[in-house]
Amino acid sequence: MAKNRYAPKPVEEVFQGMSVSNKLRTFASQTAKQTELQQAVELALGPILIKKCRVSHYQNGTLFIEAASATLATRLNYMRMDILSAVRQAGYPECIQVKISSSPDAQTRFAVKEKQTAYQTSNNSAKRQMSEQTAEHLNAIAENAPQGLKEKLQRLAKHAGKV
Structure with missing residues (x-):
């Protein structure tokens, strides 16, 4: 009988004998850390600016933020110290710098997210008569x-x- 190449594989086979629990635990902690950082940046920037940027990653005391446009990246550069102090207050005193970059792909990702939330709120909250x-x-x-x-x-x- 032929082997079904679309059959699901065990997780152990996918990770090829690596300790799966450690990999998943590491991934979960990184995701939690990024969520905390995103919330801290949201407190510093406010609800309007946070819709057009996101925390890309955090590495070696450097927080990387991705902005939707170069204009927004320039504005965030002016707010760099506010962002840095908010991140330090959120429990990351080892954060020493914030790097902001703009990505042309980010605009499309943020636009899709905005359209989804606008559709969901208009569907749920506004009852038409x-x-x-x-x-x-x-x-x-x-x-x-x-x-x-x-x-x-x-x-x-x-x-x-x-x-």
């Missing part, structure tokens, strides 16, 4: 419409005033 005037217009259009469309328009007009 049909006005009585719209219902009257639908009924007026339905008078001259073919029978199948007439029924659908009248059914739609009944939703006026409902939440």
